[in-house]
Every structure is written in structure tokens, then in C-alpha cells.
Amino acid sequence: MSVLREYSLLLGPKCRAVRRRGSTRRDRLGRALLVIALGAAAWPFVYLTLVRFLRSLLGVEDIGSLLAFRLLALGFLAFLGILLLSNVIGALSSFFLARDLPAIRTTPVDGLSLYLARLTETMVSSSWMVLLLLVPVLAAYAGAFDAGPAFLLIAAGAAIPLLVIPAAAGSALTLLLVRVFPARRSRDILLVIGLCAVAMLVLVLRTLRPERLVDPESYRSLVGFLTALRGPSSPWLPSQWAADIVSAGLERSIDPLTWLLLWSTAAGVTTLGAILHGRLFSRCFTRAQEGDEHRVRRSAGWRRFESCLAGLDVRRRELILKDVRTFFRDTTQWSQLIILAVLVVVYVYNMRALPMSAGTTAISRFLTTLVLYLNLALTGFVVAAIAGRFVFPAFSLEGRTLWLLRSSPVPAAEILSSKFWTGAVPLTTLALLLTILTNIVLGVPAALFLLSVGSVVCLSAAFTAQALAWGVFFPVFESENAAQIPTSIGGLLFMLGALASLGVVIVGQAWALRGYLVSGLPGRAPRAVMPSEVVVALAITLLVTLTTGIVAIRAAEARMDSKR
Amino acid sequence: MIELEALTKRYGDFVAVDRLSASIPAGTIFGLLGPNGAGKTTTLRMIAGILEPDSGRVIIAGRDMAEEPMATRALLGFVPDRPFVYEKLTGAELLRFSAGLYGMQGETVERRIDELLELWDLGPWRDQLIESYSHGMRQKLILSSAFVHGPEVLVIDEPMVGLDPKSARLLKDLLRTYADRGGTVLVSTHTLELAEVLCDQLAIIDGGRIAVSGSLNDLQRAAESQDARLEQLFLRITRGETDSRIASVLNALR
Numbered sequence: 001m002s003v004l005r006e007y008s009l010l011l012g013p014k015c016r017a018v019r020r021r022g023s024t025r026r027d028r029l030g031r032a033l034l035v036i037a038l039g040a041a042a043w044p045f046v047y048l049t050l051v052r053f054l055r056s057l058l059g060v061e062d063i064g065s066l067l068a069f070r071l072l073a074l075g076f077l078a079f080l081g082i083l084l085l086s087n088v089i090g091a092l093s094s095f096f097l098a099r100d101l102p103a104i105r106t107t108p109v110d111g112l113s114l115y116l117a118r119l120t121e122t123m124v125s126s127s128w129m130v131l132l133l134l135v136p137v138l139a140a141y142a143g144a145f146d147a148g149p150a151f152l153l154i155a156a157g158a159a160i161p162l163l164v165i166p167a168a169a170g171s172a173l174t175l176l177l178v179r180v181f182p183a184r185r186s187r188d189i190l191l192v193i194g195l196c197a198v199a200m201l202v203l204v205l206r207t208l209r210p211e212r213l214v215d216p217e218s219y220r221s222l223v224g225f226l227t228a229l230r231g232p233s234s235p236w237l238p239s240q241w242a243a244d245i246v247s248a249g250l251e252r253s254i255d256p257l258t259w260l261l262l263w264s265t266a267a268g269v270t271t272l273g274a275i276l277h278g279r280l281f282s283r284c285f286t287r288a289q290e291g292d293e294h295r296v297r298r299s300a301g302w303r304r305f306e307s308c309l310a311g312l313d314v315r316r317r318e319l320i321l322k323d324v325r326t327f328f329r330d331t332t333q334w335s336q337l338i339i340l341a342v343l344v345v346v347y348v349y350n351m352r353a354l355p356m357s358a359g360t361t362a363i364s365r366f367l368t369t370l371v372l373y374l375n376l377a378l379t380g381f382v383v384a385a386i387a388g389r390f391v392f393p394a395f396s397l398e399g400r401t402l403w404l405l406r407s408s409p410v411p412a413a414e415i416l417s418s419k420f421w422t423g424a425v426p427l428t429t430l431a432l433l434l435t436i437l438t439n440i441v442l443g444v445p446a447a448l449f450l451l452s453v454g455s456v457v458c459l460s461a462a463f464t465a466q467a468l469a470w471g472v473f474f475p476v477f478e479s480e481n482a483a484q485i486p487t488s489i490g491g492l493l494f495m496l497g498a499l500a501s502l503g504v505v506i507v508g509q510a511w512a513l514r515g516y517l518v519s520g521l522p523g524r525a526p527r528a529v530m531p532s533e534v535v536v537a538l539a540i541t542l543l544v545t546l547t548t549g550i551v552a553i554r555a556a557e558a559r560m561d562s563k564r
Numbered sequence: 565m566i567e568l569e570a571l572t573k574r575y576g577d578f579v580a581v582d583r584l585s586a587s588i589p590a591g592t593i594f595g596l597l598g599p600n601g602a603g604k605t606t607t608l609r610m611i612a613g614i615l616e617p618d619s620g621r622v623i624i625a626g627r628d629m630a631e632e633p634m635a636t637r638a639l640l641g642f643v644p645d646r647p648f649v650y651e652k653l654t655g656a657e658l659l660r661f662s663a664g665l666y667g668m669q670g671e672t673v674e675r676r677i678d679e680l681l682e683l684w685d686l687g688p689w690r691d692q693l694i695e696s697y698s699h700g701m702r703q704k705l706i707l708s709s710a711f712v713h714g715p716e717v718l719v720i721d722e723p724m725v726g727l728d729p730k731s732a733r734l735l736k737d738l739l740r741t742y743a744d745r746g747g748t749v750l751v752s753t754h755t756l757e758l759a760e761v762l763c764d765q766l767a768i769i770d771g772g773r774i775a776v777s778g779s780l781n782d783l784q785r786a787a788e789s790q791d792a793r794l795e796q797l798f799l800r801i802t803r804g805e806t807d808s809r810i811a812s813v814l815n816a817l818r
Contacts, residue, residue: 296654296691318664322650322657329652329693400648404709406614407642408665409634 006113007120010104014121017478042496043136050140058144065145069247072141076239079130080166086126087170088177089483094118094125095171095281096178096288105285115277119270123167129487134159138246145250154249157259158242161266165238168269172276178284238265296329315410319418323394333482336389344434347382351375351438373517375438376452377506380459383431384498387460391423391467392494393485399477412560416553419468428460447529451509455541459505462545462552463498469552470494472559501548508540565590565748566611566717571620573606573772580606582772583620588750588765590625590716593743595763596752597794599802603772604752605645608721611750612642625716638666641710645721645752647702651695655686655705658694659712666713673712680708683738684731700726707735717748724755736762756794766794768801775801 057071058064095101095118104114138155141147234240241262248255305324309317327333398405405415435456439449474490485491510517516529566588573581581603588594598604609615611622613629613636622629627636649658659677663669681687684704694702703726710718718739724732739749739762753759759766760780767777776786783797 296657296693314664314667314669318661322653322661325657326650326652400646401650403609403612403614403642403644404649404662405665407612407637407640408662409637409667410665411634 003110003113003116006109007116010109010113010117011120013100039132046133046136047140047143050137051143054140054144065251068141068144069243069250072246073234073240073243075137076162076243077234077237079134080162080237080239083127083130083163083166084170084173087122087167088174090122090126091118091171091174092178093484094122095174096285101285102289111278111281112274115274115281119167119171119273122171123163125484125487126167126170127163129492131159131163141246141250147250148252150252151249154254155246158245158249158262161262162238162242164266165269168266168273172269172273175273175276175280175284178288179280238262241265315414316418316421319410319415320422323419323422326397330482333390336483340386340430343382344430347378347434348437348441351441370517370520371442373448373510373513375435375442375444376455376509377502379431379435379438379452379456380502380505381499382434383427383456383460384463384495384502386430387423387427387463387467387498388486388491388495389483391419391427391464392471392491393476393479393482394419394423394468395471396475396477396479396485397482399479402477412557416468416472416556416560420464420553423468424461424464427464428457431456431460445529447531447534451534451537454538455505455509458541458545459502462501462549465549465552466498466501467494469556469559470497472556501544505541505544508544509537512537512540565592565625566594566750567621567623568607568611569621569623571607571610571622572618573603573610573615574618579772581610581617584769584772584774585620586767586774586777588748590748591743591746592764593739593749593751593762595759595766596750596769597754597756597759597766597798598752598769602769602802604769605721606772607769608642608719608750608752609644612640612719613637614642638713639716641713641715641718643706643710643718643720643723645725647699647706647725649694649702649706649709652693654691654693655681655697656690658705659709662709663712668713676712676714677708680711683734684708698726700728700731703727704731715747718742718750720749720751722753723751724753724758732758756798760794768798770802 054068057068060067138159142151142155241258244255244258245262248258306321309320312320432453435452439452444452470490470493471485474488474493476485476488476490479485479488486494513529513533516527516533518524519527566586568584568586571581571584572579584603584607586594596604596607606615610617611624611629613622613633616630622636624636625639627639629636650661653661656677659680660669660673663673663677677690678687681690684707686701686704686708689697689701694705697705707720707723710720723735723739727735736758739751743749743764751759751763765777765779766783768775768783776783778786780794783794783801786801
């Protein structure tokens, strides 16, 4: 059988599984319509916002287009980093831990077919979200620069290798990691990946120093600033080549050398990956099947935690203990905490790096007020993303073990309630930590401090409830990796829903605080925020979060009962 | 005891269980037999409260599953056909969790966990993660979890899956003793030899309906056969004689 035929045979069941996700045809149609409707709303939003921003950027004399190109390069670099990391984690599942691998290994399938099929699977599952974002971004550039229809081909020509390279490199990296680490030490592997992510993020942040880009004064001269803008930020990275191709395409020119460089790199990395796979996969796969340490010893910390829950009803306590135990014993789950820690550090660092105290003009004062206020929006976004990652999969993770809960005398409300508290307590703690730290760094006035703390508690609870409910409505029982569950359609819908409710809270609070916000504008007398404004803002937040949270939990409860 | 009244379950246009009725008295081991896709697992999952019937009633020890779902489930111990359990818990933790779902805790539970694990030779594995258990060990653990809260009724889908001969014998003895002490057991199985030696009452289900039920003698009468072997009766009732088809498949392979 030819490699191509085997390749399509191996991918066939995966494609059909994706197509048939959803129990009935009506279910599937409903989901498809919902996704199309939400996509139709999200894409124009990203497109229009970016086009407007780019046009205003292009209005800056001499350096406008340079700024836009540099922004594109930064975006591509960020995409490349995210893609590399998610491909490394995805490859661990698709190349080594997938349930169908032992059966496939018993058949006379060619190694190259298997490699190409798994590479495609890794690439698609790791890249589709980035690709969804890339489309309106590139379209916005085309719109702002008035690029011709040929740009479509150029953009696709730059995007394809940008997705292939991290997939092939990530898969090869995973293969080498499994080769280096003895037995099934996926725990160690993911720890290394997590630490690499930390190092990579810090490195990217420190090398780019994005704050300098928007602050020309920090350069010694205008010439220095322009030189920094013109020079590629990372000339040896494929993201820069892809950005160069797109930038040239926007100016209706083509640089064949960059095209050659990007595509030959994609082909080269894939070929190298195939050679490595051919040489190492068999041995690595065997090693990945070897047993790990399975004996569990209860540490003093665990015993303390268990005794903290001693006062709870036995059903709730056992449900919470089970969720916490399975979380911390599942490498794909807890290893995400490392990335979360990096996120917090980067977030607080960015807040510190903002030139808040530098502003003495009226505009700076207004911006300062706005940043203080928008911190809540950013924290809300981070909390929603974390709820999506950790709370949304909670129901899906019950998967094939759901029979145990279903056949026992535990009501759906009790199951949801225990999952709610297991998610809400750490999420709220983290959100409070983030808010309090950033508020201290930003020097937020006491009234706004109180508002943001109150809001973030309400939002954390509401997002937990919403994530749980979306997870019940769109479970992914067949997933082999908890980290992949949030990338499902249900995860996407949760994020859109959570951001919509965050948007309502933000607009509501902006309305309540309008007097204070406007007082920062030029020509107005600055004034402090009034307690009544904070009370109204908090009331709006409470109303929105309580309503969305309660409706979500009640709907999930009804769904669980109706699905018997 | 278990009472099933005109139990019906449809999946779209497909009728999985069709107005199925049965009465299983306390102290009885009742065997549900039938070809693949006959509706056995769906019936058992409705009795266990995992699925809601489209119509009909499930009554366990006088309690209606639809009216008092929690109280009724508290009387049951259920073992599914495939032993999926939380891979990241240890054997002892799973049994403690399972008992906890029934509101049980403390010394009694701990003692029962030890007894059950020892009974099934799982003592040395009590603190090992379930992901390291073999298929048979998982089955033994799930059987233990069905017993841990002391149920009045046991519903077991394919009890012998993965069990070695010693454990299979142990399970037979355990179920017999349990029934002799007044417990009710409903087992679904493809192992006809097991049904023959273990069950007091049998029912053969086909196309979602009970084709025939009663003792082994009753089944023989219904099939108008003096053949003592349940296998022959089963094939006759379910029209399962396949000799000609086997030959044609093998010929095609050659």
C-alpha cells in the first residue's frame, strides 16, 4: 500500500470522529449553527478593531507601516511560541499515549505513514485556534494596506509553513524527550516542557522589551528608534520570515529568497522529523509503555488537607477529595500550573513595566485612570481563561467512569456543587492574588481596590459556574488529554460566553463610574471616585454574575437529569 | 426484590427495550441472557438508575426508581459491563469513595474495605494506582465497590469478565451465599455455563423483549426440547444456528 493511501486510512477514523461529535444529527446541526453564528460575530469584531487600529498606526508619518510590520512580526513570534509549546504537549498524546497506537503498531503500517498521520493530527489539534485568530488578523492587514486579491495566496503561503514548522519541531522534541527520560516519566517530560515554557516566555519578554516599542523617548535618538524598528527582531526565526513575506505582499512585492528559506525550512524540519521518527520511534514507544511508580504515599500535607474537609458531608467530601487527588496525580493537569505561574508573573511584571508614574499631562492622567480600571477587565479575562482550562473539563473528565456517580444515590446538584467548590476556591484565590498584587503595583485608590476585589470574587464564581455548565452541555468524553478538552467547541463557546458576560460587567461598571472616568479627560477637574459609584458598580456586577452563574448551574443540573 | 413493569427505551427510531416486564423475588439469582444488541445492558442500566426509561417502571424493594431515585439507588449495587474506574485513585481510595457516595464512612467502612480487598487478593495492591491494575483486578475491584455499602439488590453486567478461574469460583460462591441470605441478584451474561449453574431463574431477551423466562426446566418446555444444554436452547430460541454461515465465511477467506 502506498504511503499516501495508508496516511489517509490512518486519518480517516479521526476525521469521522470529529464529524460525528454530538449524539444526534440535530445536535450536530445545532452546534454547527451556534459556532457559525458566534464565529460570524467574533471575526468581524477582530477584523474591524484591528483595521481601525492599523489605519491609525499607518497615519503616523514615516514610521507607521514599520510599526505595523513590527507588530505583525511580534504577533507571528508569539504564535510560533504558542504553537511550539502546544505541539510538544499534543505530540506526547498523539505519538505515545493514544489508545489506538498499540493496535496500529500490530499492523504492517509504514513508519512514514504513521509519522505523517500523527504529525497532521498533532498540527491540526494544536493549531486550529491560532489559525482561527490568524485569518481575521491577516484579513485586517489586507484591508488596512488595501492589498490585492493575490495577497490571499501570499498569506496562505506564509501561514502554512508557519504551522508545519512548530508541529514537526515540536513532535521531534517530544520524541527526543521520551528518548532521554527513562520509562514512562511523562511527569518529568512535562515538567521540562513547563520549565522550557517559563524560560522561553521570560526570554521572549526580555529580548523584545515590548514596552520600548511604544516609547520612542527611551531610545537615544529618533535614528536609533527607526533602526530598531527596521531591523528584524529575530532574523533566524521562521516567524520573522513569514512576517517578511506577508509585509512584502502587503506592499505588492515578493522576495523569493525568503519564500525559499521558509518553505525549505518547513520541508527540512519535516524530513528531519521523519528520519528521527524512523530511527527512534520504536524504541521510544516501548519505553513509553513501561510502568511508572504507582504506589501512593499519603504525605503530611495530604493528611492536613483531608482533615480540613472532615467537617463536610461525607458525599461532598469524597467527591472533592476524588477531584483533587485525580487532578494532582494527572500530569497533563497539574503541569499546567507551571504555565499558570508564569502567566501570573508576566502579568504582574507587565503591570509594573507600564509607565504609569511618568504621565503628567492630562492625557497621561486619563490613560492612568483607564489602565487602573481596565486591569479588572484583564484579570477577568485571565480568570475566564483559567476557568476554561481547569473547570470546563471537570465533567468531561468523569468520562467513562460516570456510571459510578449515576448509579449512586447522589443528586446531580450535589455533583455540580462539589465540582463548583473544587474549581471556585482555587480560582478565586488566584484571582484575588492577581488583583491585589496588580492593584498594589498600580497604586489603585482604596474605593477602586474594593470594587476590583469584590468584582473579581463575583466573576470567579460566575466563570466557574459557566465553565462547569458549558462542560456539561458539550462534554468531550473521548479525550485522552485533559489539556485538549478546552480546545473543543464547547470550550470555545464558554470563552465567548464568559467574555460576553465580562463585557456586560465592564460596560455596566463604566456606566456607573462614568463621572469619575470622564473627570480624567483634558480640561476636566480630576476627582476621586465616589462611594455611591462603587456601590452601583458592585451591584451591577453582582446582578450580572449571579444571574449568569445561577442560570448556568440550573441549566447544567437539568441537562444532567435529562441525559439519563 | 426487583419489579419491572413494561419497561421501554428507544434510541431515536430504534427500540432497544420493548415493554419488558419481570418479577425477581428476594433471595433469587436471576440471569438475563440474549444475543449481542438484544437490550440486556440497556435494561440493566435502567434498573441501576443510569438511564431513564421512556415508559414503564422499575421498582426495587418496593421503591419506585422514578419517584424516589436516591432512596432506590441506595439499595443497589451495580457492576457495569466494562470496568472503567478512576485511574488515578488507589484501590482503597476507590472503595472509600464508593462507600462515601452512599453516605458511609468510619471504622465500619475501613474494616469492610480491608475484608473485601483481602477476599479478592487485592490486599498488596490497596495503595497502588488503579491504572496499574490488570483487567481482572479492575473487575474484582468494581465487584468489591458494589458490595462495599451492603446493598439489598445486586445488578451485574457480565460478572466474569477478566476473572481467573479461582476468582470466578469465588464470585459464584459469594453470589450464592448473598442470595441465600435474602439478597437479590440480577446478572446479565453470555457465559451460558455460568447461567446454568448459578441462576435460579433465567430470561432470554431478544429484540428488546423477553422471549422466554423461568427455570431451566421451563425454558426446555418452551423450546419444546429435551436437550438439557442451555446453549442449544439459547440458539434455538434466538435463531442462532450459524453453521452454514461459518462455512461460507471460511470459504471466502481461503
